[in-house]
Amino acid sequence: MQQMSAKCDPAPSKWAYKYQRLMLTPLFRLFLRVFLPFSLVFLAAGIWLSDEKHRDRLVMAVNDIRTSIETRPEFMVNVMAIDGASIGIAEDIRDIVPIDFPISSFDLELEHLQDQIAGLPAVASATVRIRPGGIMQVTVTERDPVILWRTRQGLDLVDENGFVVARAKTRQLHSGMPLMAGEGAETHVVEALTIYAAAGPLSRRMRGVVRMGERRWDVVLDRGQRIMLPETGAVQALERVIALSQAQDMLSRDLEVVDMRLANRPTIRIAPRAVEEWWRIRQIQVGKTKE
Numbered sequence: 001m002q003q004m005s006a007k008c009d010p011a012p013s014k015w016a017y018k019y020q021r022l023m024l025t026p027l028f029r030l031f032l033r034v035f036l037p038f039s040l041v042f043l044a045a046g047i048w049l050s051d052e053k054h055r056d057r058l059v060m061a062v063n064d065i066r067t068s069i070e071t072r073p074e075f076m077v078n079v080m081a082i083d084g085a086s087i088g089i090a091e092d093i094r095d096i097v098p099i100d101f102p103i104s105s106f107d108l109e110l111e112h113l114q115d116q117i118a119g120l121p122a123v124a125s126a127t128v129r130i131r132p133g134g135i136m137q138v139t140v141t142e143r144d145p146v147i148l149w150r151t152r153q154g155l156d157l158v159d160e161n162g163f164v165v166a167r168a169k170t171r172q173l174h175s176g177m178p179l180m181a182g183e184g185a186e187t188h189v190v191e192a193l194t195i196y197a198a199a200g201p202l203s204r205r206m207r208g209v210v211r212m213g214e215r216r217w218d219v220v221l222d223r224g225q226r227i228m229l230p231e232t233g234a235v236q237a238l239e240r241v242i243a244l245s246q247a248q249d250m251l252s253r254d255l256e257v258v259d260m261r262l263a264n265r266p267t268i269r270i271a272p273r274a275v276e277e278w279w280r281i282r283q284i285q286v287g288k289t290k291e
Contacts, residue, residue: 071104078102078134085140088166089122093138096120105130122165147189148174150181150208160193162186182211191234195219198235200242202251216261225251228259237263 022028048054069075078101082090096116099108110128117126117138125141145157145165155168157177164186168174180192192209195217199206202221210218217234219227229237237260245251250258250268257269 073134075105076102076134077105077108077130077136080136080138081131082138082140085123085138085142089120089140089142092120092122093117093140097138099136102134108136121163124159145177147192148177148179149186150179156186158186158189160189162189179208180211181208182214184214185209185211192217194235195229195238198238201246202242205251221251225255226257228257228261230261230263233263240266 049058080094080097080099080101082093085093097113108130110130114126114128117123117128117140122143123140124143127137127139129137131137143159143161143163143165146160147158148168148171149156149158149164155171155174157165157168157174159165171179178193178196180189185192188211192211195209196203196206199219202219205221205223205225207220207222210220212218212228216231217229219229219238221227227238227241241251241258241260255268255270257267259267259269
């Protein structure tokens, strides 16, 4: 009876006991459930991808799946629509965005296209987006030219921020627009417009303003007259000249230059023909006095 009870001992063996204790360890269970399967899969994938033919097949399969998704009708762009741009600007946009439609929206770099369009001189801002129906919508805000700038190359249309919008063909096409000239004038457009606004009664006689030495302005009038303004207080100096002209008809006389660069000492330069006439009259008067 003692031998029978020894053979039926239910106690686990030494290795079974160790296995049960090991299974009670959280880290070991995590290894069996996660790390071991992952390692086996990774090893099998590595062995399978070690063959170049298998790698090529996988790449081709991925490309086919990607192409089938990208070329679906709902992802295709068929036309480009441009809003807010004139005919000339729209043509420039189509020239710098040479896209062959239809094209997948996945192949379009919208930010790059937007930067290209916004880089045009006549464009203040631009947005590019894809609209439903396969339309690439380009919305443009153009720069508004406010003044003409005469340079050695010709006439340019400039906005209030000093950006050259376009080339002006002739002065007559923009006869109602102010005119400026001189090196660095494009960086002081607001100041030039302020001088034009302050001209008042002289506005009809004004031919333009000239930036002198990139420091100050000259106002050019008809009949070859010029008002030299100071570096600071240009508007006040011009208003002073206008007041003197209204009080004493100064600018209606035969003058060439009114120099206001020194506020405390305005200078007037008389035209050579007026000086000659003055000397002629003086000589006649001197001759009569001698007689």
